[in-house]
Amino acid sequence: MNRAAEPRKREPVGILHIIARAKTLMVSPRTKHRHTSAAETLALERRRTNAAAYTEHPALLRLEELATLRQLATNANARLYLSLPSDSAREGDKSD
Numbered sequence: 001m002n003r004a005a006e007p008r009k010r011e012p013v014g015i016l017h018i019i020a021r022a023k024t025l026m027v028s029p030r031t032k033h034r035h036t037s038a039a040e041t042l043a044l045e046r047r048r049t050n051a052a053a054y055t056e057h058p059a060l061l062r063l064e065e066l067a068t069l070r071q072l073a074t075n076a077n078a079r080l081y082l083s084l085p086s087d088s089a090r091e092g093d094k095s096d
Contacts, residue, residue, distance in 0.1 A: 054061040071077040 054064075069080075072080065
């Protein structure tokens with residue numbers, strides 16, 4: 001017999017079955033807080049490791065900047081605001 005040809009039988013679903021299923025899917029606030037805290041701690045450790053790598057190898061930070069600029073270049077709505085040194089600041093550099 002071909003099982004694909006047989007119609008699939010459905011079990012009756014009552015309100016009590018739905019409530020029981022919902023309770024098994026719910027996560028207590030305490031458990032949710034524990035998972036959130038663990039994720040935040042892991043993210044902090046990753047940032048600390050990255051900061052150490054960027055301090056040791058500044059070229060890595062420059063590569064991240066270039067990757068970010070490349071992503072911005074693909075977005076037509078992105079706006080970049082650059083602060084360029086003024087002429088008076090350049091004259092001050094020459095006199096030093």
